[in-house]
Amino acid sequence: MHLELESKIEKNLYGKIVSWQVSVFLPINIFRRKEMSEKKWVYLFNEVKEAEAYAGSWDAVRGLLGGKGANLAEMTRIGMPVPPFFTVTTEGCNAYLAEGNKFPGGMWDQMLAALKEVEKASGKKFGDPKNPLLVSCRSGAKMSMPGMMDTVLNIGLNDETAKGMVALTENERFVYDAYRRLISMFGTVVLNIKDEAFEHALDAVKKAKGTTADTDLTADDLKGLVEKYKEVVKKEKGFDFPQEPLEQMKLATEAVFGSWNGKRAIDYRRAEKIPDDLGTAVNIVTMVFGNTGWESGTGVAFTRNPATGENKLYGEYLLNAQGEDVVAGIRNTDPITKMAETLPEAYEEFIKITEKLEKHYHDMQDMEFTVENRRLWMLQTRNGKRTAAAAVKIAVDMANEGLISKEEAVQRVTPTQVDTLLHPQFTGNTKDDAKKAGKRFATGVNASPGAAVGQVYFDADTAERMAKEEGQQVIMVRPFTKPDDVHGMLAAKGILTSEGGATSHAAVVARQFGVPCIVGASMMKINMEKRLLESDGTVVKEGEWISIDGGSGDAFVGKLEMSAPSLEEQTDLLTLLGWADEICDRPGTRKAPEGWPTTGLQVWANADYPQDARRARSYGARGIGLCRTEHMFFEQERLPIVQRMILAESSEERTKALNELLPYQRADFAGLFEAMDGYPVIIRLIDPPLHEFMPSEEALLEEVITMRVKGETQGLEEKENLLASIRAMHESNPMMGLRGIRLSIVMPEIVEMQVRAIFEAAADETLKGVDARPEVMIPLTGHVNELHYIQPRLVEIAKEVMKEKGVEFHYKFGTMIEIPRAALTAAEIAGVAEFFSFGTNDLTQMTYGYSRDDAERNFLVTYVEKGILPVNPFQSVDTAGVGRLMKMSVEEGRAVRPELEVGICGEHGGDPDSIEFCHTIGQNYVSCSPFRVPVARLAAAQAAIKHAAK
Ligand code: PEP
Numbered sequence: 001m002h003l004e005l006e007s008k009i010e011k012n013l014y015g016k017i018v019s020w021q022v023s024v025f026l027p028i029n030i031f032r033r034k035e036m037s038e039k040k041w042v043y044l045f046n047e048v049k050e051a052e053a054y055a056g057s058w059d060a061v062r063g064l065l066g067g068k069g070a071n072l073a074e075m076t077r078i079g080m081p082v083p084p085f086f087t088v089t090t091e092g093c094n095a096y097l098a099e100g101n102k103f104p105g106g107m108w109d110q111m112l113a114a115l116k117e118v119e120k121a122s123g124k125k126f127g128d129p130k131n132p133l134l135v136s137c138r139s140g141a142k143m144s145m146p147g148m149m150d151t152v153l154n155i156g157l158n159d160e161t162a163k164g165m166v167a168l169t170e171n172e173r174f175v176y177d178a179y180r181r182l183i184s185m186f187g188t189v190v191l192n193i194k195d196e197a198f199e200h201a202l203d204a205v206k207k208a209k210g211t212t213a214d215t216d217l218t219a220d221d222l223k224g225l226v227e228k229y230k231e232v233v234k235k236e237k238g239f240d241f242p243q244e245p246l247e248q249m250k251l252a253t254e255a256v257f258g259s260w261n262g263k264r265a266i267d268y269r270r271a272e273k274i275p276d277d278l279g280t281a282v283n284i285v286t287m288v289f290g291n292t293g294w295e296s297g298t299g300v301a302f303t304r305n306p307a308t309g310e311n312k313l314y315g316e317y318l319l320n321a322q323g324e325d326v327v328a329g330i331r332n333t334d335p336i337t338k339m340a341e342t343l344p345e346a347y348e349e350f351i352k353i354t355e356k357l358e359k360h361y362h363d364m365q366d367m368e369f370t371v372e373n374r375r376l377w378m379l380q381t382r383n384g385k386r387t388a389a390a391a392v393k394i395a396v397d398m399a400n401e402g403l404i405s406k407e408e409a410v411q412r413v414t415p416t417q418v419d420t421l422l423h424p425q426f427t428g429n430t431k432d433d434a435k436k437a438g439k440r441f442a443t444g445v446n447a448s449p450g451a452a453v454g455q456v457y458f459d460a461d462t463a464e465r466m467a468k469e470e471g472q473q474v475i476m477v478r479p480f481t482k483p484d485d486v487h488g489m490l491a492a493k494g495i496l497t498s499e500g501g502a503t504s505h506a507a508v509v510a511r512q513f514g515v516p517c518i519v520g521a522s523m524m525k526i527n528m529e530k531r532l533l534e535s536d537g538t539v540v541k542e543g544e545w546i547s548i549d550g551g552s553g554d555a556f557v558g559k560l561e562m563s564a565p566s567l568e569e570q571t572d573l574l575t576l577l578g579w580a581d582e583i584c585d586r587p588g589t590r591k592a593p594e595g596w597p598t599t600g601l602q603v604w605a606n607a608d609y610p611q612d613a614r615r616a617r618s619y620g621a622r623g624i625g626l627c628r629t630e631h632m633f634f635e636q637e638r639l640p641i642v643q644r645m646i647l648a649e650s651s652e653e654r655t656k657a658l659n660e661l662l663p664y665q666r667a668d669f670a671g672l673f674e675a676m677d678g679y680p681v682i683i684r685l686i687d688p689p690l691h692e693f694m695p696s697e698e699a700l701l702e703e704v705i706t707m708r709v710k711g712e713t714q715g716l717e718e719k720e721n722l723l724a725s726i727r728a729m730h731e732s733n734p735m736m737g738l739r740g741i742r743l744s745i746v747m748p749e750i751v752e753m754q755v756r757a758i759f760e761a762a763a764d765e766t767l768k769g770v771d772a773r774p775e776v777m778i779p780l781t782g783h784v785n786e787l788h789y790i791q792p793r794l795v796e797i798a799k800e801v802m803k804e805k806g807v808e809f810h811y812k813f814g815t816m817i818e819i820p821r822a823a824l825t826a827a828e829i830a831g832v833a834e835f836f837s838f839g840t841n842d843l844t845q846m847t848y849g850y851s852r853d854d855a856e857r858n859f860l861v862t863y864v865e866k867g868i869l870p871v872n873p874f875q876s877v878d879t880a881g882v883g884r885l886m887k888m889s890v891e892e893g894r895a896v897r898p899e900l901e902v903g904i905c906g907e908h909g910g911d912p913d914s915i916e917f918c919h920t921i922g923q924n925y926v927s928c929s930p931f932r933v934p935v936a937r938l939a940a941a942q943a944a945i946k947h948a949a950k
């Protein structure tokens, strides 16, 4: 094609006739050729600069070369021992997939050219029996993805090069070990043959030999195994294992590209919200061998402990082994520190490298290395996955060590990780008792902390099905896990394996997802046929309950009780959250008009009782954003009084009942002011429709009918009257009926009593020396006239009480914005209300017209699954609709009252994405349940950093 075009050009340049066809045709083709030759699909180990120039930033280089490729190139640049390699870009992967699984133009040629350079650098030749270069083919997306672990080692080996290598190394055993590994890896990863086919062949050889260890197999055994493996390929696929090295490389590259769209990769991307169009890069790396003998080995290590965060090298290695052996947990590994004795020079160099890498990347590194005949080679480094506890400790330690700033530390921990740390644990006593009672049936490596209680299932599909379809709490129990098991692991509350070590697949994935996990509980024998496990004399059948403690590595039969951990004991988390508050408190964080807050968001809490308020304060809340007063009405001794008050036929009768309730309410409020001394306390006046406080109509009707049928007369009339009253209260749409401010207008005595109770309590507390700051919140306002009607009366009561008690303190009257009309008329409402609080539960219900009590059950989950809605709007603020109303309310409200205090007290107040949105629209605070306060503090600081005023 290329030459033809050239000859056409010559002909036209020198010929006498220039046809119009050529003159049109020519420039297009020149353009195409230029495009094709300019597109660089492949980067060599020493071309990281070129990648940076093309991509523009380090993050983009990672996007282009994948995390693995970018870090290998970076390690090469800073002088670390990395075997020569080249990387095919993620753009190449996307082009391959877009073109219907075809290499885009130029890619293969570029791979061949790069291979030549790798040959030069390594001094070996691919496919040359005299001095063969072997390579590995490794996938590597921008983010490390345990769902894609398709690595093929020893590419380039065939019958001929194997012989050549034997002559070169004089180590026949090593060569045939490498060759059989190539065939099985290639067979499973590239040709999709089931592992078992190769495992059976290996087991047969070992059995014949009377051993269980791979290392006992001789050169001849392995040579025989190579032939058996070839037969497996032929039998399963109908063709021979490809002998041509270039074909091996090409097929392996295609397999990596193809695996991007494999089920396990897709599952993982969904779980981690990784976009589908990132693609994966492919790294072709010169092989170095950890299995040439006992002066070679391979291992994985973390610069700090990924389970606890302790600043101490953590890892394991195996002598005379190849990469996958360590991760697969097939042989028992040694702790990395032991390498100081077995491979001292390599260990010393490795220690120096780990220190340098952590300083270079400013983060904990997860590294893979190989030692070949005492020489160290680095095969990978990446930011290590870690547990929630480790994430917090590492972030705080690194900031204290001066390696990162406090802002970076705050960004290093995710809100979910903070949430995990406050999740339930088993208490010491519970476990001790269970041990004494002989319930502990296994112990293993404490791979991912946390407590989990669930029913046992022995495979990923069943585990997932039981969790999703049956709604069961599931513990997945397996000998070990593989990438195909990720869906089951995601659905499980806990994971327990009988094999594998601290860096095995199960451990790594569990830590990443915060799933409690124990690995290597080797006393367990899992019988997949009978679907049961036996351990230490105990039998656990599929479906039975067990409890596991991933922090200690203990597994128990039955359900152990869990309890919430205390924040006070988690000193690193307290430090981190202290920094988060410091960041939010900086004036100038938000550039804003006069009167608007310039610091970040504050976090307040929704708390109805003094004990909730105390917990909220200990979790770092700086105010109460919502006290739902009606909850107090439900208490046993109060409910009859409340019902009397509701059924009262005259105002005097009602007032009498209310006077009985007043001391209760006053005591409740006093407790809140005391707990929140110095912080604002927003108390919402009664909100729900009154029928909620009455007995159920159905139950009462049944009682009345039974009495009538049985002819019982005593008390019948009373019950009939009650039934009539309840029926009279019936509304077709109670959520839109007589509730909130409407109830206050129709029946003002209740809120008058509540306001009196609030102010009497605040006055008494003030006189005791407490700094009480009451803010009275009127719910469900829809029209400013409602406020005009009720608010001044209530303010009068407040003033009256302060006068009676002879004390003055600061107070506010405000309203909830939870009806779209209130948002649309925010300017009018702000003329009366001194603060707004977004009741996003109702505001979402009324903006969407979805019932907050029924939508999830009926259609909302389906909507989210089908992608009709991106998220559940009752969990995360719908910024385009509900959020727009909120933004408008802030702007129009503050146009009238610049100092207007604005917060949120719906469920969204504890949701990190919604918190970020609240920050951007200029709110003063978010309010959420006490347990979510720590998460919200972190999320608020992260929003402040992300949107910091320049
Ligand atoms: C709301 O509607 O968001 C709110 C906080 O009030 P409630 O949930 O009590 O209706």
Ligand code: MG
Pocket: 818, 839, 841, 842
């Ligand atoms: Mg509401």
